[in-house]
Amino acid sequence: MKQTLLSATLDNGIVLLGEELPDLESVAVAFHAPAGGIHDGEGRCGLASLTSEMMLRGAGDRDSRQLVEDLAMAGINWSNAVSTTHATYFGAMVAKRLPEAVSIYADILRRPQLPADQFESGRQVVLQDLAGTDDDPSHRTLLALKKLVFPAPWGLPSEGLTADVEQLTPEVVEAFASTHVRPDGMIVAAAGRLDWPDFVKRMEAAFADWQPGTPVTVGQGERGGRWQHVEHDSQQTHIAIAWSAPPYRSDESYEATAALSVLGGGTSSRFFTEVRERRGLCYSVSAGYHTQRDFASAICYAGTSSDRAQQTLDVMLEEIERLPGSITEDELMRVKARAKSGLVMQQESSSARAGGIARQWYHLGRVRSLADELKRLDQLSVSSVRGWLESHPPTDLSIVSLGRHPLEVPRELSA
């Protein structure tokens, strides 16, 4: 399959990435500013989220309403999101509207109005959102687990903490925007029916005279412990289990991802078979791989009614313990087939590719071609996956449960 990957770097550090998918009508563009939750600062958890919310409230000559109307009239399907490391402004549209998107996003990123008279509304949006997550038990479980697994501030919730958000002021939001929404460290990825030379020219015209900021470092704090129960009045108990894995940039991440896919990836995975199909213990059970740039984690999840939660946890722990040394050729074949068709099908979506190439650049400093990825998948063997599991057995487990009653966990965790 022919693939056209493109990249360019502006003098101020903005990295431009492109992938031409000429059979599509659409193009998707994502601006990833290095303004994620890890930069919130002590006692200001949620600052990146509130700043991102305020950035859309008017920019350049467009007031808040005009900005949203301009996005609508250009048919830009837009969203913004804040992750641990980035604030992302995303838009998908019919290809010919990309120039309008570049002009609107240049206003948002470089000339946000951050209107003081809308600050309380912006704060309310973030607070409402936080209150809403209190009603989402699986999300709360995974947030609690993230805090145990990743050191602060990587383990803190990028959506914020209510008590901190209540203390934020327009001044700290303004300072955050001018410090962290910056060209150096920004990745802009476009994919779809893309006129690359025209895109680069327009990006240069709109962004090249933006001056880089001073370097920022983030100190690494403590992890939150190994085991936690969160009281929650619900019929189901939610269980999450994690252990450390190699980050995406490590070549071994392929072995780790394959091992986790055998454990809890498809419907033929061990978790699905043993927990759901054989015992009917739960509706959703899975295992997957989650990575930051410098550390990563295996994360397993299940939700089950409270009276069967202990059995569910016990079966999951048995399957995790049994994993090293037991992976078979058939299982690995299925993992490869699923991964391969996932990679190819991604090429049908401008949004998926814009996300994919940016993620790779952030982790690797380059974009892997589809051919390279398929080749690396082919190199996976039972002995390479087993070998990796034997040298990195899942022993340093962290466990969170959320529900009416705590569960019994292995003694080394609760001690």
Next chain:
Amino acid sequence: MSFRHETLPNGLEVIAEISDSALSTSVGFFVNTGSRDETDELWGASHFLEHMVFKGTDDLSADDINRRFDDLGAAANAFTSEEDTVYYASVLPEHQREATELIGRILRPALREEDFETERLVILEEIQMYDDQPPFGADDACRATFFAGHPAGRSVLGTLDSVRSISVDGMRDYHRRRYAPGNIVLAASGAVDFDDLVETARRICGEWEPLPISSRTCPKPPRVCGGGDEAIREQIVREAAAMEYVIRFSAGPDGDDPDRYAAKWLAMMLGDESGSRFYWEFIDSGAADYASCHHQDFLDAGVFAVQLSSDAESIEALLARTEEILTDVTVNGLTTAEMEQARSKLASRIVLSGERARRRLFGVGLEWAHSRRYRSVADDLGVVENLKGSDLGRLAERWPLSGSHATVLAGPLES
């Protein structure tokens, strides 16, 4: 893009929207059956049966099925709604035949008693999982109240009690009646080999016994026809919930009514996630966590569904303001600017979802299953381009948003 259609002698219809540039193939069996086709004794059986289909045939075990889907690298799943049960898989084009065969074969499940009892536990978990989540049953309760005995009001999952009382014999009989070939459409989209698809269908499904299909039409209460000015209100108290959730139904055009496009246009102006009336009134200000309006159509009925969530103290004021907005829109209409923005957004979304073969499968398959019509992306765009202000005027007369409605609240608010 081309469209093909063929009917097997036993009544099973085979259709495909074929795209030369697609990299994947999606196939789905669309069974014209859902919760509206159940009796009280079988409440929840359509969805339960959807699970049982994956538990095996006389010569395939559940493990075999799960492994084969994963062998094919298939993104395979199923869903059940009030009116449809759909089994589908997306695969690389070279696996079209195997994926079609596999889904075709499992549609004649063994329905073994032992599997039935284990899977019942999974369904009970699924019901509890949703019951722990927003909107805490308000959606099902609102549908039941609004439709007052019309079968579209029957919830898909059923209740813990109804699912506990379904018998395996009852399910076998339901399967025989509803999974007859004349009640099923095999649809495909993307890179489809149509001749091979028809050949596969003949081989796997050609011997299925044709049976007469009972009519699905039934009398409708006046409020479902857009009449009256009743205002029904119910409350579900969930003390532990953080937020209050509201669902409000009023009548709208059904799936066969030409005004259904205008209804989706109107819903977008009222309650899209950005730039709509609700957005500026409730979301931009942070007054609500969520506020939306959607038009949902059924075979012989339709609804405008308004959803809100906020802290419990604010909800009454938000509800009152919502009624004012709905009356204002019914009486005074909308502005040209609002119409043009919504038109632009609708058109863009049609193009974006049109280029995903996997998403087209559902649009093409459901349209054919319900009405034996094929509509291309260009057909849909043509309709959107020709929507007029006068369409909204007619809509307001036929289906006044301020007319009869049912509102259900769920959350910590005391009755």
